[in-house]
Amino acid sequence: MIGKLLRADFLKIKRKGLWFLSFLGPFGVIALQMVNYGVRKDYLLNQSDDDWGYFLEYVHSFTPLALVLGIAILTSFMASIENETNAWKQLISLPVSKMSVYLSKFMVLGSLLFVSSLLLGVFSLGYGILLNLGDQIPYLELLKYSFYPYLAALPILALQLWIASVSQNQGIPITTGVLGVIFAYSAFILPDWMIWKWPSLMNEWDEPLINVMLGIGVGTLLYIVGMLDFTRRDVK
Amino acid sequence: MEYVVQTTNLSKRFGKESAVIGLDMKIRKGEIYGFLGPNGAGKTTTIRMLLGLMKASSGTIQIFEKDLNKEKINILKRVGSLVENPSYYPHLTAYENLEALRKILGVPKTRIHEVLEIVRLTEVANKKVKGFSLGMKQRLGIAASLLNSPELLILDEPTNGLDPSGIIEIRNLIKQLPAETGMTILISSHLLTEIDQMATTVGIVTKGKMIYQDSIESLRMYAQQKVLLKVSDSEQAWRSLLGNGIKADWEDGIILLSEHSDGKVAKAIHTLVHEGYSIYRVEEEKRSLEDIFLQMTTREKVI
Amino acid sequence: MVSILQSEWFKFRHSKIMFIILTVPIIGIFLGFTSRFSNEDFEINEWYLSLLSMNLTYALLFLPLITGVLASAICRYEHQAGGWKQLLALPVTRGRVFIAKYVLLIVLVLVMQVLFFVAVYIVGMIKGFTDPFPMVIVWKSLVGGWVATLPLIALQLWMSILFKSFAAPFAINVILTLPTILVVNSERFSSFYPWAQPFLMMYIGGETGDTFYVPWVQLLTVVGGSFILFFVGGYLYFQRKAV
Numbered sequence: 001m002i003g004k005l006l007r008a009d010f011l012k013i014k015r016k017g018l019w020f021l022s023f024l025g026p027f028g029v030i031a032l033q034m035v036n037y038g039v040r041k042d043y044l045l046n047q048s049d050d051d052w053g054y055f056l057e058y059v060h061s062f063t064p065l066a067l068v069l070g071i072a073i074l075t076s077f078m079a080s081i082e083n084e085t086n087a088w089k090q091l092i093s094l095p096v097s098k099m100s101v102y103l104s105k106f107m108v109l110g111s112l113l114f115v116s117s118l119l120l121g122v123f124s125l126g127y128g129i130l131l132n133l134g135d136q137i138p139y140l141e142l143l144k145y146s147f148y149p150y151l152a153a154l155p156i157l158a159l160q161l162w163i164a165s166v167s168q169n170q171g172i173p174i175t176t177g178v179l180g181v182i183f184a185y186s187a188f189i190l191p192d193w194m195i196w197k198w199p200s201l202m203n204e205w206d207e208p209l210i211n212v213m214l215g216i217g218v219g220t221l222l223y224i225v226g227m228l229d230f231t232r233r234d235v236k
Numbered sequence: 237m238e239y240v241v242q243t244t245n246l247s248k249r250f251g252k253e254s255a256v257i258g259l260d261m262k263i264r265k266g267e268i269y270g271f272l273g274p275n276g277a278g279k280t281t282t283i284r285m286l287l288g289l290m291k292a293s294s295g296t297i298q299i300f301e302k303d304l305n306k307e308k309i310n311i312l313k314r315v316g317s318l319v320e321n322p323s324y325y326p327h328l329t330a331y332e333n334l335e336a337l338r339k340i341l342g343v344p345k346t347r348i349h350e351v352l353e354i355v356r357l358t359e360v361a362n363k364k365v366k367g368f369s370l371g372m373k374q375r376l377g378i379a380a381s382l383l384n385s386p387e388l389l390i391l392d393e394p395t396n397g398l399d400p401s402g403i404i405e406i407r408n409l410i411k412q413l414p415a416e417t418g419m420t421i422l423i424s425s426h427l428l429t430e431i432d433q434m435a436t437t438v439g440i441v442t443k444g445k446m447i448y449q450d451s452i453e454s455l456r457m458y459a460q461q462k463v464l465l466k467v468s469d470s471e472q473a474w475r476s477l478l479g480n481g482i483k484a485d486w487e488d489g490i491i492l493l494s495e496h497s498d499g500k501v502a503k504a505i506h507t508l509v510h511e512g513y514s515i516y517r518v519e520e521e522k523r524s525l526e527d528i529f530l531q532m533t534t535r536e537k538v539i
Numbered sequence: 540m541v542s543i544l545q546s547e548w549f550k551f552r553h554s555k556i557m558f559i560i561l562t563v564p565i566i567g568i569f570l571g572f573t574s575r576f577s578n579e580d581f582e583i584n585e586w587y588l589s590l591l592s593m594n595l596t597y598a599l600l601f602l603p604l605i606t607g608v609l610a611s612a613i614c615r616y617e618h619q620a621g622g623w624k625q626l627l628a629l630p631v632t633r634g635r636v637f638i639a640k641y642v643l644l645i646v647l648v649l650v651m652q653v654l655f656f657v658a659v660y661i662v663g664m665i666k667g668f669t670d671p672f673p674m675v676i677v678w679k680s681l682v683g684g685w686v687a688t689l690p691l692i693a694l695q696l697w698m699s700i701l702f703k704s705f706a707a708p709f710a711i712n713v714i715l716t717l718p719t720i721l722v723v724n725s726e727r728f729s730s731f732y733p734w735a736q737p738f739l740m741m742y743i744g745g746e747t748g749d750t751f752y753v754p755w756v757q758l759l760t761v762v763g764g765s766f767i768l769f770f771v772g773g774y775l776y777f778q779r780k781a782v
């Protein structure tokens with residue numbers, strides 16, 4: 001059942017620019033570093049002996065913001081595809097369970113963001129090589145900086161999907177996204193329990209893996225809560 | 237008796253307000269069931285509950301003799317529906333819209349062409365729905381509802397907002413469906429004239445209550461004309477008619493003949509003349525179905 | 540004109556979108572209590588440090604993003620089931636409708652600016668600041684930030700009329716706003732980038748020779764120029780929009 005729904009959902013996002021945005025997110029994050037390094041490359045390369053590490057840190061300073069905003073935009077787009085002509089009623093009166101309808105939306109968004117994360121890694125690698133940051137390419141770090149924030153952001157995805165799919169007014173999830181990005185921008189000062197801190201991979205133990213684990217755990221939890229609320233509600 | 241749809245004491249409350257109250261709907265196989273009621277009567281709410289879009293506040297719903305709560309997905313496999321305004325994805329073409337549903341329903345792709353043909357949208361299949369007229373969107377909605385070759389088709393005000401030719405087109409389409417496929421159809425409307433021309437059974441709701449449910453013929457019986465007599469000394473005259481075994485009513489000084497074949501009317505008049513009453517007027521009262529509908533739905537009681 | 544404004548205000552009041560404005564004091568208080576600097580090391584007015592750090596995030600990210608949401612919210616009613624048709628079938632010109640929406644937006648943004656500084660004040664009170672509240676600086680910063688968002692709001696209104704969804708104009712807004720974080724590091728680029736102007740105008744450490752924290756020349760060319768571009772663009776687009 002979920003396979004069919006996924007195929008239908010991927011058809012529905014055609015021409016809506018969601019794939020383009022998934023590309024634009026990581027591209028934008030790297031493009032900012034292109035400008036940054038383009039303007040003051042020599043200065044930046046002098047700042048550290050570990051040029052790759054320093055570069056990845058810089059890239060990573062924008063990743064959480066792009067993720068939080070990207071999630072808000074993609075989830076709201078997904079919801080508005082069904083909201084625009086109230087196609088929820090048509091979709092839900094098909095022989096499918098509401099749970100699988102919700103799961104399918106979550107999986108499509110998860111896939112889009114996965115592609116974004118993958119592209120972020122590829123672009124980081126590409127531009128890093130172009131910058132001649134050294135032959136010692138830190139592949140493991142590269143993978144971590146690309147996928148850890150994504151996994152740590154799963155609770156935000158679950159929360160935004162929940163809000164977007166039950167809101168008639170998409171101003172609500174977008175506003176939540178704006179609040180989220182302010183929290184993410186202030187990550188270093190946030191308490192560790194705030195989900196918007198997690199994509200920054202900071203925590204008091206200095207162990208990014210904790211954020212990833214929390215992300216997966218709490219993300220699953222929030223996903224379930226959102227799904228149950230979605231199935232409980234009447235379809236307008 | 238096998239019912240395709242049977243609701244028992246179905247009710248729905250929104251907060252304090254009751255939209256549907258104790259509704260018992262019975263639809264037999266192969267019927268075109270006209271679900272009639274003025275705006276806000278609770279038709280759409282009932283239909284949403286039948287499709288599992290809303291949970292009933294109380295009461296039960298059986299479709300294909302199965303409990304909707306327990307076997308929703310199995311039931312919905314055999315149901316097609318169009319609720320209120322048609323839903324569509326404006327950025328996709330007509331074909332893609334149906335394809336998005338077909339992927340979920342798992343019917344062969346050829347079915348898309350068939351349903352597009354049925355609603356005569358084949359020529360615009362590859363145009364984005366964004367630019368469609370209301371009538372075309374409505375037809376696309378009907379095409380979508382036919383995609384899984386349903387045994388029960390539920391259409392909520394499918395001709396709402398259409399021009400007369402669009403209405404006739406959809407009416408003809410609906411009329412031919414049960415004949416060809418043995419489909420059972422539930423169609424709602426706030427206009428009796430629309431239902432009158434296709435329904436075999438009607439259910440009339442107003443303010444959330446079912447006030448009438450029977451065959452269209454029975455409803456038409458009410459619409460038959462009555463003959464009114466204005467005579468001298470009318471109450472006496474009425475009694476003497478009854479005394480002569482002629483069925484009649486008396487109301488506000490007017491005698492109403494319930495049986496109005498030419499022979500019966502002639503007999504009544506003959507009787508009155510014979511007994512010496514003066515006959516001032518003999519009139520026919522015309523009651524259209526629309527009048528009855530209006531009367532039923534505004535006075536809130538069965539005739 | 541007044542009647543269109545009244546009708547816009549009426550629709551807005553009943554759109555439950557007031558909560559967008561309420562996010563301003565929330566964010567203000569949040570930023571106040573997560574203030575980046577501690578003033579133990581400095582011998583200056585306590586309010587300055589508070590303002591410096593609160594204004595940073597507010598003007599850099601929050602203000603440009605939230606005004607975009609507000610602009611979309613103000614067009615939401617019209618984008619639903621034929622609202623544009625209904626509105627424009629009334630005896631009003633499109634130009635006036637555009638201006639009325641714009642005026643309502645900038646008034647709301649001014650209210651948001653005031654609310655923000657009220658939040659600053661409340662945070663200071665709670666923290667027990669004893670230094671005098673720097674009214675002049677706050678006024679400069681409040682009005683300056685407002686003036687600097689005027690062109691952004693014009694573009695946001697344009698995009699909100701163009702797109703039905705909230706997500707599309709918001710995506711554009713994000714793409715234009717995020718680079719500001721980097722741009723403000725460079726004096727050379729930041730003076731030309733319209734999205735950096737709210738930050739510069741609210742940056743209380745900036746030049747103080749002129750009325751605002753940016754030179755008049757820059758204000759007139761960058762803010763004024765982008766305002767004319769975006770406002771006229773949106774205005775003309777709306778004139779031609781098929782409804």
Ligand SMILES: Nc1ncnc2c1ncn2[C@@H]1O[C@H](COP(=O)(O)OP(=O)(O)O)[C@@H](O)[C@H]1O
Nearest residue numbers: 250254255273274275276277278279280281282
């Ligand atoms: N989601 C809802 N929330 C609150 N009230 C509703 C909702 N849906 C319908 N109603 C109310 O229920 C009543 C019946 O509405 P509806 O079923 O749409 O009528 P009909 O389809 O016969 O025109 C109306 O009074 C309507 O206001």
Ligand SMILES: [Mg+2]
Nearest residue numbers: 279280320393
């Ligand atoms: Mg209805």
